Amino acid sequence: MSLHLYDTGTRTVRPFKPLHEGRVGMYVCGATPQAEPHIGHLRSGVIYDVLLRWLRHSGYEVTFVRNVTDVDDKIIAAAAERGVPWFALAEANQRIFTRGYELLGCLPPTVEPRATGHVPEMIVLIRRLLEAGHAYTAAGDVYFDVNSWAEHYGELSHQRLEHMRPAGDTPNEDAKRDPRDFALWKGAKPGEPSWETPWGEGRPGWHLECSVMSTKYLGPTFDIHGGGVDLIFPHHENERAQSQAAGDGFARYWLHNGLLTVDGVKMSKSIGNVVLLTDLLEKARPVEVRYYLASAHYRSLMDYTDGSLAEAVTAYQRIEGFVTRAAELVGAGEPAAELPEAFTAAMNDDLGVPQALAVLHETVRDGNSALASGDRAEVARRLASVRGMMGVLGLDPLAEPWADDRGSDLRPVVDALVKVALEQRQAARARKDYAAADEIRDSLAAAGIVVEDTPHGPRWELKRD
Secondary structure (H helix, E strand, C coil): CCCEEEECCCCEEEECCCCECCEEEEEEEEECCCCCCEHHHHHHHHHHHHHHHHHHHCCCEEEEEEEECCCCHHHHHHHHHHCCCHHHHHHHHHHHHHHHHHHCCCCCCCECCEHHHCHHHHHHHHHHHHHCCCEEEECCEEEECHHHHCCCCCCCCCCCHHHCCCCCCCCCHHHCCCCCCEEEEEECCCCCCCECCCCCCEEECHHHHHHHHHHHHHCCEEEEEEEEHHHHHHHHHHHHHHHHHCCCCEEEEEEEECCEEECCEECCCCCCCCCEHHHHCCCCCHHHHHHHHHHCCCCCCEEECHHHHHHHHHHHHHHHHHHHHHHHHHCCCCCCCCCCHHHHHHHHECCCHHHHHHHHHHHHHHHHHHHHHCCHHHHHHHHHHHHHHHHHCCCCCCCCCHHHHCCCCCHHHHHHHHHHHHHHHHHHHHCCCHHHHHHHHHHHHHCCEEEEEECCEEEEEECCC
16 A cells, blocks of 8 residues: 545545655744753654654655744744743744754755745745735735635534634734734834835734745645644635635645644643653653654544653663664574564554554564574564664664664773673572672662573673663
């Protein structure tokens, strides 16, 4: 089965056929950095990174665009509340977003455009909409006229125009022809950033920014537009309306990931249940957090609990343990290029990561059986398969960046010291001084070193908290 993806616009799982054979253009709504990212933002980052890796594994050349909305109502309000410049707040938080993506092993986008760098293109799009009769000026603002696009407005979110709520996006609501009309350009306000345009000074509306940045780098029609399910309306509906009204084909597939709650409750500053990446890193390593965030189906609602994270940590360490033991016996080798049919089928079925992980864990069980029986050829085959599957999920323990996470520059020194202790332990066991052997083992455990006796002799690893 070839790749199939669920398209929000048609509400169906459709065969994926890119606009240009062998090439994919993908745009994902990135950060609006009014605050540092919570785990919901980072789940989205991991999800689209898995999609990116799977597209590339499937042979596509992917141009991946992830934007930064660095000027916005929320950023301006948050900066004013803190008494700092809006651009300083946006830049500081964007650096935290970038670091979060990097810590979780997300590949960098092909380009990461910022809204403030694309005002000239925004002016051009507004002019096209005005000339086509889909926009109008009022009270220093420019608005999109939803009634001029009434036949199509609501197709993405599957709503009827008469059932939609007012946009509520400017203080000049009375100046609108229709309360559902949304702002393309907002007239200048005291203390706010502004740019000069043919309609006076002001700043862009939120929806306008993404239409411009996506088509700037991917062309007027492109393959995939992604983001959280909370963006379907009004953000993505408005992007689609203004772009298509201006004459662009825009996105051909719309993908939306599910949201993340905490103990069954939506994250909110007011109730104090916002979970940041730093909170998770106190409980798990970055690779284990990535495994956790990737493990549920991307369209599902994911509920964070400490228990669910702990289960994911155990599951990842089970895979990592096999990879480590197998590599010690037969060498790391190379990841398999050809993956199990069941794994490939799961990933091609709307990125079915939970089913793909089931295949992965079954392969690990078979690999552990091969280790127990000493079948080196089978161990090597299973190791290559596991590493291949983990690689396309961005989780291979022996690949970057996780290979560096498995130890440090001091590991050779620690290894030499532990080897001496293990030799002393073996000598104690040989003379049947089991009390001394146990004491050595307990001392190593107290130092955070776990010793495992195997048919091939003792091996050690650092204890995982």
